[in-house]
Amino acid sequence: MEPPHIARITQNPFHVLGLRPGCSRAELERAGQTLLDMLAVDMRDAREYMTPLGPRARTAELVRHAMAELREPTRRVVHELWASRDQAAAAPRQPRTSPLSDDDAERDGWHGGFRALGWRTP
Amino acid sequence: MTDALYVGIDLGTTNSAAAVFDGDRVESVRNSQGTALTPSLVRVDGSGRVTIGHRARRFLALDPTSVRGEFKRLMGTREQLDFPAAGLHRRPEELAAELLRSLRHDIETQIGVAPRCAVISVPALFELPQVAATREAATLAGFEVVELIQEPVASALASGWRADDSSGHWMVYDLGGGTFDVSLLETQGGFLNVVAHGGDNFLGGRDLDWAIVDWVLARMEAEHGVTLSREEPGDAPAIRRLKSAVEDVKIELSAAADASLLLPGFLPSGHLELTVTRADLERLCAPLIDRTVEICQRLLAEHRLRPADIERLVLVGGPTAMPLLRERVAARLGVPLQRELDPMTAVAHGAALYAASAGLDARPRAANDARGPAAKLWLRHPAVSADLKPHVVGKVTGAAQQGKGVPETIRLRRKDGRWESAWTDLNHEAGFIIGVELEPRRPNVFEVLARDPDGAPVPVQPDQLTIVQGMSLSDPPLSRRIGVALASDKVQVYFDRGEPLPARRTFRHHTVETVAAGSDDCLLKIPIVQGEFERAHLCRLVGTLEIRGRELKGTVPAGAPVELTLELDRGGNLSARALLPDIDQVFEEIAHLLVPEASHASLTASFSATERRLQAMRTRAFRGRLGEVIEQLDALVDTYKAVERDIAAAAGGDADAGLKARRTLLELDAQLERLEGQVEWPELKEEARWKLAWSSHWLEKYGNDHENRLFEEAAAGADRAEREQDAVELERQISMAYDLGFNAFLRDPEAWPALFENAAAEADRAHDLPRAHALVDEGRAAVRAGDRRKLERVVRKLWTLLPAEARQRQRAFQSGLR
Ligand SMILES: Nc1ncnc2c1ncn2[C@@H]1O[C@H](COP(=O)(O)OP(=O)(O)OP(=O)(O)O)[C@@H](O)[C@H]1O
Numbered sequence: 001m002e003p004p005h006i007a008r009i010t011q012n013p014f015h016v017l018g019l020r021p022g023c024s025r026a027e028l029e030r031a032g033q034t035l036l037d038m039l040a041v042d043m044r045d046a047r048e049y050m051t052p053l054g055p056r057a058r059t060a061e062l063v064r065h066a067m068a069e070l071r072e073p074t075r076r077v078v079h080e081l082w083a084s085r086d087q088a089a090a091a092p093r094q095p096r097t098s099p100l101s102d103d104d105a106e107r108d109g110w111h112g113g114f115r116a117l118g119w120r121t122p
Numbered sequence: 123m124t125d126a127l128y129v130g131i132d133l134g135t136t137n138s139a140a141a142v143f144d145g146d147r148v149e150s151v152r153n154s155q156g157t158a159l160t161p162s163l164v165r166v167d168g169s170g171r172v173t174i175g176h177r178a179r180r181f182l183a184l185d186p187t188s189v190r191g192e193f194k195r196l197m198g199t200r201e202q203l204d205f206p207a208a209g210l211h212r213r214p215e216e217l218a219a220e221l222l223r224s225l226r227h228d229i230e231t232q233i234g235v236a237p238r239c240a241v242i243s244v245p246a247l248f249e250l251p252q253v254a255a256t257r258e259a260a261t262l263a264g265f266e267v268v269e270l271i272q273e274p275v276a277s278a279l280a281s282g283w284r285a286d287d288s289s290g291h292w293m294v295y296d297l298g299g300g301t302f303d304v305s306l307l308e309t310q311g312g313f314l315n316v317v318a319h320g321g322d323n324f325l326g327g328r329d330l331d332w333a334i335v336d337w338v339l340a341r342m343e344a345e346h347g348v349t350l351s352r353e354e355p356g357d358a359p360a361i362r363r364l365k366s367a368v369e370d371v372k373i374e375l376s377a378a379a380d381a382s383l384l385l386p387g388f389l390p391s392g393h394l395e396l397t398v399t400r401a402d403l404e405r406l407c408a409p410l411i412d413r414t415v416e417i418c419q420r421l422l423a424e425h426r427l428r429p430a431d432i433e434r435l436v437l438v439g440g441p442t443a444m445p446l447l448r449e450r451v452a453a454r455l456g457v458p459l460q461r462e463l464d465p466m467t468a469v470a471h472g473a474a475l476y477a478a479s480a481g482l483d484a485r486p487r488a489a490n491d492a493r494g495p496a497a498k499l500w501l502r503h504p505a506v507s508a509d510l511k512p513h514v515v516g517k518v519t520g521a522a523q524q525g526k527g528v529p530e531t532i533r534l535r536r537k538d539g540r541w542e543s544a545w546t547d548l549n550h551e552a553g554f555i556i557g558v559e560l561e562p563r564r565p566n567v568f569e570v571l572a573r574d575p576d577g578a579p580v581p582v583q584p585d586q587l588t589i590v591q592g593m594s595l596s597d598p599p600l601s602r603r604i605g606v607a608l609a610s611d612k613v614q615v616y617f618d619r620g621e622p623l624p625a626r627r628t629f630r631h632h633t634v635e636t637v638a639a640g641s642d643d644c645l646l647k648i649p650i651v652q653g654e655f656e657r658a659h660l661c662r663l664v665g666t667l668e669i670r671g672r673e674l675k676g677t678v679p680a681g682a683p684v685e686l687t688l689e690l691d692r693g694g695n696l697s698a699r700a701l702l703p704d705i706d707q708v709f710e711e712i713a714h715l716l717v718p719e720a721s722h723a724s725l726t727a728s729f730s731a732t733e734r735r736l737q738a739m740r741t742r743a744f745r746g747r748l749g750e751v752i753e754q755l756d757a758l759v760d761t762y763k764a765v766e767r768d769i770a771a772a773a774g775g776d777a778d779a780g781l782k783a784r785r786t787l788l789e790l791d792a793q794l795e796r797l798e799g800q801v802e803w804p805e806l807k808e809e810a811r812w813k814l815a816w817s818s819h820w821l822e823k824y825g826n827d828h829e830n831r832l833f834e835e836a837a838a839g840a841d842r843a844e845r846e847q848d849a850v851e852l853e854r855q856i857s858m859a860y861d862l863g864f865n866a867f868l869r870d871p872e873a874w875p876a877l878f879e880n881a882a883a884e885a886d887r888a889h890d891l892p893r894a895h896a897l898v899d900e901g902r903a904a905v906r907a908g909d910r911r912k913l914e915r916v917v918r919k920l921w922t923l924l925p926a927e928a929r930q931r932q933r934a935f936q937s938g939l940r
C-alpha cells in the first residue's frame with residue numbers, strides 16, 4: 001500500500017486514464033470506457049500505466065474511481081494542479097506498438113489520450 | 123433489429139411495475155388483469171396459498187389480516203409479518219420475493235421467456251441493509267443476475283434518454299406511497315450525472331391518507347361522539363378500513379372536484395357518509411406538499427442553484443397525479459413542469475433502459491452455437507453510449523492464434539451500410555480496438571467481419587453487436603457516503619457519495635487499545651457508518667466488523683496498524699476485510715448488516731435523552747439571550763411531538779411508525795447539533811481567524827505556489843461560510859487551510875522539537891506507559907543529536923499511543939480504531 005502523499009501522485013486520475021489535464025468530458029468518458037473494456041478482455045497494454053514515479057498496475061477500480069474524480073469539477077481542479085506539476089516528468093515516454101490504426105486515431109481527434117497511453121499517433 | 127431484451131422492475135411500496143426494452147422501444151408489462159400496475163400486496167390464506175396484486179387486494183376488506191402490504195418499508199429489518207390464519211411469519215424480503223416472482227411470470231407471458239436478469243429500482247436513500255434485502259428478494263424470486271438502480275435516476279433516464287443533446291440541471295421529484303425522493307442531475311453531452319439526492323424516507327401518499335384519516339376521525343368525534351384511536355390495537359381493523367376508503371376518495375379527487383366517503387355500518391348508529399372537496403384536500407395536504415418543496419429548495423441551496431437553473435422538472439409517483447400538487451409544487455418552486463411522462467411507469471421504464479446500459483440481456487444464455495468452426499471473439503463495448511464514436515474492444519480467444527483460417531484482420535460494418543471501419547490488424551495479443559460511428563438516438567447494429575492472412579473470410583462468433591445511442595449512465599453511483607467511525611467520533615470516509623460502483627478502498631488505521639490474545643472480554647470494534655455527517659454518531663451504523671481476543675493469534679498492542687479494506691459491488695453489497703500485519707491475520711466477518719431495531723425501550727430511552735438535550739440547550743440559549751436559537755428550538759417542538767406520537771403508534775403495533783420515530787430522532791439530534799454550533803459560533807469564528815492567521819504565516823515562509831493557491835481557495839471558502847453562518851462548512855474549509863499551514867510549519871527546523879515537547883508532556887496518559895516513556899527518552903536523545911528524521915518518527919509513534927477521548931469514543935459506536 002502506498003502512503004497517501006505518494007498515492008496522490010501515482011494515482012492521479014490523469015495518469016490512471018492517460019489523459020492530459022485539459023481534456024474534455026467526452027474524452028474522459030471514452031478513455032475510461034475503453035480502458036475498462038480493455039481490462040475486461042485482459043489486454044496487456046491496459047494493465048499498466050505510467051506515472052512520474054514509474055509504471056503502476058492499472059485496475060478497473062482505479063479507472064472507475066479516476067473517472068468519478070474527474071467528473072466532479074471541484075475535485076478535478078485539484079488533480080489538474082497536481083498533474084500539470086508532474087507533467088514535465090511524465091511527458092517523455094517510450095511508445096508501445098499501437099493496437100489502434102493511426103487512421104482511427106486521426107479521425108476521432110483523440111490524440112492526447114492515446115499518446116498518453118503510450119500508443120503511436122501520427 | 124436486435125434480439126436482446128432488457129427488463130426493468132419498479133418494486134414500489136404501494137404499486138409495482140415492470141417494463142421491457144428491446145433496444146428501440148420501451149413497453150410496460152401487463153399483468154394478468156391487463157394493467158401495468160400491480161399493487162404491492164401479498165395474501166396468504168388459511169391453507170398457505172399465496173396470491174398477489176389485484177387478487178390480494180380484493181381481500182383487503184373481507185379478510186384484512188391475510189393481506190400484507192408496505193413491506194418495502196421494512197426491508198432490511200428483523201421485523202416479521204404475520205399471517206395469523208395460516209399461522210405463518212414472513213420476512214419482508216420473502217414477501218417482496220413473492221411479488222417479484224409474480225412480476226417475473228407476467229414478463230414471461232409477455233416476452234415468451236422467463237427473464238434471467240433484471241434491473242430493480244430502489245429509493246436513492248435506501249441504506250446498505252435495505253439494498254442487500256432487495257437483492258436477496260430478487261434471488262429468491264429466481265433472478266440470476268440483478269442490478270439495482272436508484273428510482274430517480276431511472277426516472278431521469280426515462281424522461282431524457284432520447285432528448286436532444288442538452289446540458290443543464292434536471293430535478294426529479296418522486297413522491298410515492300411511502301417515500302419522497304428528490305434528485306438533482308446534470309446532463310452534459312448525453313451523460314447523465316447524479317449531483318445529489320435529498321428526500322425523506324418517511325413521506326408519501328400514505329401520509330396524505332393519514333392526514334385525511336385524522337381529519338375524518340376528528341369530525342366523527344365532533345359530529346357523532348364516536349372515538350377511534352390509531353394508538354389502540356383494538357381499533358386497527360376499523361382504521362384500516364377507513365384508510366383504504368379515504369385513499370380511494372383522494373384518488374377520485376385527482377379527477378373530480380368532490381367525492382363522497384361512504385362506509386356502510388361504520389358507526390354504531392349506521393353509515394358514515396361525508397363529502398370531501400378539493401379544497402378540503404388541499405388544506406389537509408398543503409403542509410405535506412410544502413415539506414417536499416422545502417426539501418427541494420434545501421437541495422438547490424446546498425448546491426448553490428436557483429430554480430431558474432433547473433431546465434427540467436420531472437414529476438413521478440402516484441400523488442403527482444393530483445392537479446393541486448402539480449400546481450403547488452411548480453408554483454412554490456418556480457420551475458415549469460415536464461409533462462410527457464407517465465408518473466406511474468416511468469421508474470420501471472428507466473430501469474429497463476438501464477438494463478441495456480449495463481448490458482443485462484434478460485434472455486437465457488444461448489446454448490453454444492453449433493454453426494461450424496467459427497473463431498470465438500471476446501467483445502466489449504458500451505451497450506448504450508452517449509458518445510457518438512465509442513470504441514469496440516475485442517480479442518480472439520482459443521488456441522491457434524495465427525495461420526490459415528485464423529483471423530488476422532477485423533472490420534466492423536454498420537448494418538445500414540452507411541459506415542464501415544478500416545480493416546484493422548490484430549495486435550500481438552490477438553486484440554483490437556476499433557472506433558465506430560453511431561447514428562444518434564437509435565440502436566446501431568454492426569457486423570463483425572474477419573479475414574485470415576490469405577485474405578480469406580473467416581466466420582467469427584459472435585458475428586454482430588449492437589450499440590444503442592442515447593443518454594447513458596456508466597456506473598451506478600453511491601448515494602450516501604460510507605466510512606468507518608473512529609474513536610475520536612470522526613469518520614474516515616471510504617466512499618463518497620457519487621462514487622461509482624463497484625469500488626474498493628484500503629486505509630491504514632491504528633488500534634486505540636491493546637487487545638489481548640485469548641481474552642473473551644477484549645474486543646476490537648470497527649463500526650461502518652453511512653451518512654454525510656462529519657461526526658460518526660450522527661451517521662447510521664450499517665455494520666460492524668468485530669475482532670475478538672479469543673480469535674487472535676497474538677496480542678495486538680495499542681497503536682498497532684490495521685489495514686482495513688471496504689468493498690462495494692455494483693449492487694451496493696458491502697464487504698470488509700481487516701488485516702493485522704503485526705500478527706499476519708485477516709478478519710472478514712461483518713457482525714451485522716441490519717437496520718437497527720426500533721424497540722420500544724430503545725426508542726423511549728433516546729427520546730428522553732433528546733428531551734434532556736433540548737432542555738439543556740434552551741437553558742443555555744436563554745442565558746446567552748440567543749433569541750434566534752430559542753426560536754429555532756421552539757420550531758423543533760412539532761417534530762418532537764410527532765416523534766412522541768409515532769412512538770405511541772409503534773407501541774400500538776405499527777412497526778413502520780417505530781422506524782420513522784427513530785429516523786426523526788436522528789434528525790432532531792442533527793438539528794440540535796447545528797444549533798449547538800450556533801451557540802458556539804462566536805468561539806468557532808475566533809478559532810477560525812486564529813487558525814487562518816497561523817497557517818498563512820507558515821505558508822508565507824515555507825509554502826510553494828501550489829499550496830498557496832489552495833490556501834487562497836480555502837480561505838475564500840471559509841470567508842463565504844462565515845458570511846453564510848455555515849458552521850460545518852467553515853470547519854471543513856478551516857481544517858483544509860490548517861492542514862496546508864501545518865504542512866508548511868513542519869518544514870521549519872524547530873517544528874518537530876516543539877511537537878515532541880507537546881507530545882512528551884502528555885505521555886503519562888498513554889495506554890502503553892513503558893513504551894511511551896521509552897519513546898520520550900529516544901526523542902530526547904534525538905533532540906540532543908539534532909536527528910530530525912528520527913525525532914519525527916518518534917513523535918508520530920507517540921501520537922498513536924495517546925488516548926482518545928472516552929466520551930467521544932462511546933458515541934462513535936465504541937470504535938477501536940483511530
Ligand atoms: N390518481 C391518483 N391521485 C392521487 N394519488 C394517487 C393516485 N394514484 C395513486 N395515488 C397514490 O399514490 C401512492 C402510490 O404511489 P406510487 O405507486 O408511485 O408509490 P410507490 O412507487 O409504490 O412507492 P415508493 O416509490 O415510495 O416505493 C398511494 O399513496 C396512492 O394513494
Ligand SMILES: [Mg+2]
Nearest residue numbers: 134298439469
Ligand atoms: Mg415509486
